[in-house]
Amino acid sequence: MATATLTTRQNIRQTAQKLFRERGYAAVGMRELAKEVGIEAPSIYNHYKSKDDLLREICFDIADQFFKASEEVDVNEKSATKKMRAAIKGHISVIAKNIEASGVFFQEWMFLEEPDLAKFKKLRQEYELKFRDIIEKGMKKGDFKPMNVKLVTFTIFSALNATYDLYRTGEKLSQDEIADEIANLLLKGLKN
Amino acid sequence: MATATLTTRQNIRQTAQKLFRERGYAAVGMRELAKEVGIEAPSIYNHYKSKDDLLREICFDIADQFFKASEEVDVNEKSATKKMRAAIKGHISVIAKNIEASGVFFQEWMFLEEPDLAKFKKLRQEYELKFRDIIEKGMKKGDFKPMNVKLVTFTIFSALNATYDLYRTGEKLSQDEIADEIANLLLKGLKN
DNA sequence: ATTATAAACTAACACTTGTTTGTTTCAAAA
DNA sequence: TTTTGAAACAAACAAGTGTTAGTTTATAAT
Incomplete structure (x- = not known):
C-alpha cells in the first residue's frame, strides 16, 4: 500500500x-x-470555502473522470457491441476507483447550490448522451434490437451506477469480474 | 380524478x-x-409521534406492498422466465403506484432509527432472497445462463429500483410499457 | 347546555447548524 | 533573529433543529 x-x-x-x-x-x-x-x-x-465547496469538489472531480474515461472509447470502433462494452468498462472503472466519492456523486449531488447544480446537471446529461448515441447507432445499424432508447439507456445507467454500493456487501469480486458480468448481462439483452 | x-x-x-x-x-x-x-x-x-415516525410509516408501507406483490407470483409456475417476469412486473407495479413513497423507501431508509432500521434491513433481505431464489433455480434448471447469482440479482434490482426516478424525466410511458421493456432487456440477458 | 375529545395554536426549550472574528501557534524565508 | 504566512484555535453569532407545555378552538356526544 x-x-x-x-x-x-x-x-x-x-x-x-x-x-x-x-x-x-x-x-x-x-x-x-x-x-x-x-x-x-x-x-x-x-x-x-464552505461545506458546499467540499461537495462541489467531490462531485465535479468524479464528473471529470467520467468524461476522461469516455474519451478513451475508440471512436473508430465499428461494432456497437464492442464500443458499448468499452464504455461500460470505463464507467465502472471510474466508480471502482472512487467508491466513496462516486457514492456522493450519485446520491448527494442535489445538495449542490446554484449555479453549480445547473452545471452539474448539464454535464451529466452530456455524458449520458454519449451512451445513448452508441445505443441508438447500434440499433440503426442492426447490432442492437430496436427498443425505446431513452428507457434502455436509463436502465443501463441504473445498473452501472449502483455498483458503488456493491463493495459494502463485502462481495469478493474484482473490478473486472464485476464489469464483465454486468456488461455480459446487459449486452446480451441489447443484442439483436 | x-x-x-x-x-x-x-x-x-x-x-x-x-x-x-x-x-x-x-x-x-x-x-x-x-x-x-x-x-x-x-x-x-x-x-x-415524531419525524422518524413519519419515515417509518412510509418505508414499512412500501415494504408491505412489495411483499404482497411477491405473494401473487404463482408458486407453481414451472418456467423460471415466466416467474421472473411476473416478479419484475409486480415489483415495478408497486413503484409505479407509489412513486414518491418508493423514492423515500429507496433513498431515505437509512435515517430510520433502531430498532426499525434493523427490522427494515431484514425485511429487504428477505424480499431480495425471493428474487435470488427464482434466478438460482432458473440457472440450475437451465432456463438461465449460469452467472454470479448475487451480482446478477443486485444488478437487476438496481435496474428495477431506479424506475421511481423515471417519472421525473417526463417520459410518457405507461407502467406496462416500462415493465415490459425492462423485463425484456433483463430476461434476454439472463436466458440461456 | 354541558362535557369530552381531537386538533389546532403560541411560546418556548435545549441543542445544533454553518460560518465569522480575532487570536495564537509554528515552521520556513529573509 | 526577525518577519511572514499558513493553519490551527476558542468564542461567539444568527438562524434553525425536533420537540414539549400549556392553552384555545371547534366539533360531536351526553
Missing part, C-alpha cells in the same frame, strides 16, 4: 467523502467532520 | 413523501413540512 501521508486538505476531502456517503450530506455537520479529521470545525475553512 | 378530500393525517403523509423525496429526509424540517400542509409544526404531533 503506497499510502503517502495526506495533507490536511486531502484528509478533510477523504473524510468528507466517507461521511457524506455513509450518512448523507445534510446529516453530516462540520463539527463531526472536523472531529473525524482530528481538528476543530473552523479550521476546515482554512482549506475549503 | 377521484381525488377524495384528504384528512390532515393523509395530507401530512403525502406532503412528507413529496418533500422527503425531493429534498431528502434530513434536509426537510418540521416547520417546512407543516407550512406546505398549511398548519403549524407542533400540530403535526397530533398525528405523528
Whole structure:
C-alpha cells in the first residue's frame, strides 16, 4: 500500500467523502467532520470555502473522470457491441476507483447550490448522451434490437451506477469480474 | 380524478413523501413540512409521534406492498422466465403506484432509527432472497445462463429500483410499457 | 347546555447548524 | 533573529433543529 501521508486538505476531502456517503450530506455537520479529521470545525475553512465547496469538489472531480474515461472509447470502433462494452468498462472503472466519492456523486449531488447544480446537471446529461448515441447507432445499424432508447439507456445507467454500493456487501469480486458480468448481462439483452 | 378530500393525517403523509423525496429526509424540517400542509409544526404531533415516525410509516408501507406483490407470483409456475417476469412486473407495479413513497423507501431508509432500521434491513433481505431464489433455480434448471447469482440479482434490482426516478424525466410511458421493456432487456440477458 | 375529545395554536426549550472574528501557534524565508 | 504566512484555535453569532407545555378552538356526544 503506497499510502503517502495526506495533507490536511486531502484528509478533510477523504473524510468528507466517507461521511457524506455513509450518512448523507445534510446529516453530516462540520463539527463531526472536523472531529473525524482530528481538528476543530473552523479550521476546515482554512482549506475549503464552505461545506458546499467540499461537495462541489467531490462531485465535479468524479464528473471529470467520467468524461476522461469516455474519451478513451475508440471512436473508430465499428461494432456497437464492442464500443458499448468499452464504455461500460470505463464507467465502472471510474466508480471502482472512487467508491466513496462516486457514492456522493450519485446520491448527494442535489445538495449542490446554484449555479453549480445547473452545471452539474448539464454535464451529466452530456455524458449520458454519449451512451445513448452508441445505443441508438447500434440499433440503426442492426447490432442492437430496436427498443425505446431513452428507457434502455436509463436502465443501463441504473445498473452501472449502483455498483458503488456493491463493495459494502463485502462481495469478493474484482473490478473486472464485476464489469464483465454486468456488461455480459446487459449486452446480451441489447443484442439483436 | 377521484381525488377524495384528504384528512390532515393523509395530507401530512403525502406532503412528507413529496418533500422527503425531493429534498431528502434530513434536509426537510418540521416547520417546512407543516407550512406546505398549511398548519403549524407542533400540530403535526397530533398525528405523528415524531419525524422518524413519519419515515417509518412510509418505508414499512412500501415494504408491505412489495411483499404482497411477491405473494401473487404463482408458486407453481414451472418456467423460471415466466416467474421472473411476473416478479419484475409486480415489483415495478408497486413503484409505479407509489412513486414518491418508493423514492423515500429507496433513498431515505437509512435515517430510520433502531430498532426499525434493523427490522427494515431484514425485511429487504428477505424480499431480495425471493428474487435470488427464482434466478438460482432458473440457472440450475437451465432456463438461465449460469452467472454470479448475487451480482446478477443486485444488478437487476438496481435496474428495477431506479424506475421511481423515471417519472421525473417526463417520459410518457405507461407502467406496462416500462415493465415490459425492462423485463425484456433483463430476461434476454439472463436466458440461456 | 354541558362535557369530552381531537386538533389546532403560541411560546418556548435545549441543542445544533454553518460560518465569522480575532487570536495564537509554528515552521520556513529573509 | 526577525518577519511572514499558513493553519490551527476558542468564542461567539444568527438562524434553525425536533420537540414539549400549556392553552384555545371547534366539533360531536351526553
